Ligand SMILES: [Zn+2]
């Protein structure tokens with residue numbers, strides 16, 4: 499495929515991620531497994547947008563908005579895109595699954611079905627040659643961001659997410675995965691403008707809230723999530739002898755609300771808890787427990803006794 503037809507295809511797929519050129523099979527790989535500049539453009543745009551901070555400046559309100567939106571959206575990614583849509587670690591209503599899919603979708607990490615199908619693939623092929631983002635196979639940079647631009651990794655493999663592909667509203671979000679981020683950015687701009695007009699004491703305005711709430715917050719959130727694919731397979735300790743190189747890493751767990759306990763997670767991915775002990779900070783788990791108390795979610799899956807037993811014997815063996 500030449501450069502121009504590739505760029506045209508990317509443009510077309512920004513609106514409809516399921517679009518395939520005439521004659522191609524739906525969901526089929528549309529290119530080689532290598533870095534693709536036209537697919538990198540949205541991420542370049544996100545990073546370049548952060549530089550606008552030199553123009554819009556800052557205010558306490560804008561910074562607090564960026565931090566708050568980081569936390570809320572990191573929770574939506576870890577609790578829902580990951581523990582719910584990818585691993586079915588708890589149950590919830592159709593309404594709540596949609597609400598959290600929309601919140602997570604503002605993160606520019608594509609739609610819920612693409613995210614879950616890609617992640618299910620990761621667990622089946624972790625650190626093997628077929629893993630889409632293994633630092634063991636292709637180094638840090640590829641596992642962190644390179645893989646995300648590869649045309650081979652672009653289509654959603656609906657066969658892997660038949661359970662959630664039964665909901666048309668999720669399929670719609672997944673196909674038009676730029677729609678929610680655009681609306682989110684516009685809403686932030688409008689909110690900033692309204693505050694400037696009606697609450698000038700806050701010292702913020704439309705462009706400033708847009709830059710902090712959309713660009714800066716989203717870029718930090720993106721790298722926080724991507725570190726789990728890259729660093730959490732490189733740096734940290736290993737409690738379980740899994741077939742991959744997954745690690746437990748306290749700092750990554752803090753940054754990602756609990757996802758840093760990645761070796762625990764690769765050993766037993768079906769539970770909603772990733773910090774297996776009280777001292778393994780897992781904020782997503784704490785919030786999920788509160789949501790279960792409130793009746794918003796149910797059937798929260800914890801760590802089974804045989805996994806704790808395995809952890810105990812492996813720790814004893816490591817000490818011996
Ligand atoms: Zn992993």
Ligand SMILES: [Zn+2]
Pocket residue numbers: 580584585617621763767
């Ligand atoms: Zn997982």
